Amino acid sequence: MRNLKFKIRKILVPITIISFVLSFSFEVILADNKTESQSGNDEFEMLSYDVDSGEKYISYFKNVVKDTDAELISPAHFDGLDSSPTQQYSYPDSLSPVSNANVSPYKNVVMCRNGFDLNNDGSVETWNISSGGFVYNDLIFTCAHGIYWYAYSKTANVVRVYKALNSSTLPSTYISLSGWHLPTQYTSSKDVNYDWAVLVTTSTTGSWFGYGYANSITNKAVNSAGYVDQNAYYYFMQESPGIMSSYSSYRFTSTIYTLGGQSGSAVFDSNSIVWGVLTGTLNANGRGCLVTSHVYSVLEGLK
Amino acid sequence: MRKIVVIFVFFSVILSCVSSCSKRTSVESTKKIEYADSVSQADIERRISQVSDEKIKSSLFDEIPCEKKYNRIVVNIKQSVYKIDEKHIECTVTNQNKGYGFWFCWLVFLEQETQTGWIPVEFKPGYLDANDDYYAFCAILDNPTIEYSTQVMIDTEKAFYEGQLKEGKYRLKIYVGKEIHYAEFEIQD
Numbered sequence: 001m002r003n004l005k006f007k008i009r010k011i012l013v014p015i016t017i018i019s020f021v022l023s024f025s026f027e028v029i030l031a032d033n034k035t036e037s038q039s040g041n042d043e044f045e046m047l048s049y050d051v052d053s054g055e056k057y058i059s060y061f062k063n064v065v066k067d068t069d070a071e072l073i074s075p076a077h078f079d080g081l082d083s084s085p086t087q088q089y090s091y092p093d094s095l096s097p098v099s100n101a102n103v104s105p106y107k108n109v110v111m112c113r114n115g116f117d118l119n120n121d122g123s124v125e126t127w128n129i130s131s132g133g134f135v136y137n138d139l140i141f142t143c144a145h146g147i148y149w150y151a152y153s154k155t156a157n158v159v160r161v162y163k164a165l166n167s168s169t170l171p172s173t174y175i176s177l178s179g180w181h182l183p184t185q186y187t188s189s190k191d192v193n194y195d196w197a198v199l200v201t202t203s204t205t206g207s208w209f210g211y212g213y214a215n216s217i218t219n220k221a222v223n224s225a226g227y228v229d230q231n232a233y234y235y236f237m238q239e240s241p242g243i244m245s246s247y248s249s250y251r252f253t254s255t256i257y258t259l260g261g262q263s264g265s266a267v268f269d270s271n272s273i274v275w276g277v278l279t280g281t282l283n284a285n286g287r288g289c290l291v292t293s294h295v296y297s298v299l300e301g302l303k
Numbered sequence: 304m305r306k307i308v309v310i311f312v313f314f315s316v317i318l319s320c321v322s323s324c325s326k327r328t329s330v331e332s333t334k335k336i337e338y339a340d341s342v343s344q345a346d347i348e349r350r351i352s353q354v355s356d357e358k359i360k361s362s363l364f365d366e367i368p369c370e371k372k373y374n375r376i377v378v379n380i381k382q383s384v385y386k387i388d389e390k391h392i393e394c395t396v397t398n399q400n401k402g403y404g405f406w407f408c409w410l411v412f413l414e415q416e417t418q419t420g421w422i423p424v425e426f427k428p429g430y431l432d433a434n435d436d437y438y439a440f441c442a443i444l445d446n447p448t449i450e451y452s453t454q455v456m457i458d459t460e461k462a463f464y465e466g467q468l469k470e471g472k473y474r475l476k477i478y479v480g481k482e483i484h485y486a487e488f489e490i491q492d
Contacts, residue, residue: 119454260436
């Protein structure tokens with residue numbers, strides 16, 4: 001009997017150890033997967049690109065917005081040359097040329113020329129344009145579809161950034177990027193809720209927009225400034241004030257008069273706080289993506 | 304001792320199963336996609352055909368002239384025969400007028416040859432927006448002496464063509480400037 005007990009113990013002890021090991025392994029595997037599976041909650045997943053190394057990689061940004069946060073604002077920054085830019089906007093049913101792009105908030109606005117190698121021959125041969133806005137000294141908030149061509153599964157090989165451009169010719173100097181960050185929800189399935197991107201520039205600026213997250217933005221009076229891809233407007237900044245007329249968890253519609261090329265334009269209030277980014281139009285009414293908790297967290301994480 | 308081990312193993316298995324289930328639920332919940340307003344193929348093609356003369360004759364870059372006549376554009380299908388399960392059908396678009404950039408529509412349409420002629424193969428452009436900008440500019444900077452060439456393609460999965468394509472003769476319908484170009488090919492099983 002004692003012999004039998006010994007044999008049972010001999011079998012059960014290894015089983016116990018194996019169970020322990022297996023159980024522990026499961027927990028480790030699950031902990032790893034947790035980072036991915038909860039990327040929409042605790043951590044947010046982005047496709048990132050480093051220009052120097054030419055590497056694309058997945059990066060994770062910790063969510064810094066709490067459920068109880070009704071509104072969070074990262075303030076705008078002025079470089080001392082401007083007094084408060086607070087202004088009242090009128091609401092024309094069209095675009096208006098910006099007379100002086102060298103003052104805030106217009107000097108935070110950029111035009112991007114995005115180049116792609118669609119035919120895979122190593123040279124950049126296909127170009128589009130988009131708009132954007134500095135939201136930190138080296139960070140530009142813009143739309144995803146300017147730098148990611150979903151139909152071709154291609155990211156831009158080259159992005160030339162022109163800051164506060166407002167002239168009849170394209171300057172020979174431009175700002176280059178050191179990298180960019182795109183939501184993987186956009187690159188994997190073109191989920192329009194995530195049509196936004198953050199570009200990182202090689203040089204810094206002294207003035208930038210603030211950005212705000214809020215759980216309610218109904219009827220917020222806003223302005224947008226950017227560039228239109230029709231030659232009558234080339235190189236000249238246009239602005240179009242409006243009202244954010246409706247919104248969902250991720251997107252808004254507005255009365256901002258919007259044409260092609262304006263995609264990526266910052267939608268900002270009279271205190272230079274960006275609340276969203278234009279991504280498209282419906283009957284010339286601009287619509288786009290809000291500064292969600294994801295956007296806010298990624299920008300905070302990149303500062 | 305035996306009881307303890309059995310209980311331990313039992314709970315380990317239960318714990319693992321519960322964790323796996325919660326993980327699956329979490330992953331699925333991130334897959335919900337909200338597309339832009341639904342748009343028909345006809346709406347998109349109508350918009351493309353209405354591109355302005357002003358746009359297609361203006362260069363994106365000061366140093367590169369834009370093609371005005373669009374009379375030396377050549378399209379070449381990459382393969383004359385594709386398998387029925389082909390994912391990409393590719394075609395090069397070249398302006399033989401050296402050093403002149405040109406506007407082309409990156410969204411390509413598909414037509415099938417029937418006894419009554421060429422008919423469009425319908426797709427559901429779920430990921431497209433009626434107001435997307437379907438034109439892009441082709442030019443290679445700092446290289447003014449060559450013919451500029453780009454590539455258009457149909458991704459049969461993204462354009463929701465998969466399963467619709469049968470054996471037969473097809474052609475891509477490609478807008479370059481305001482002109483329409485066709486590139487024929489065959490699909491075999």
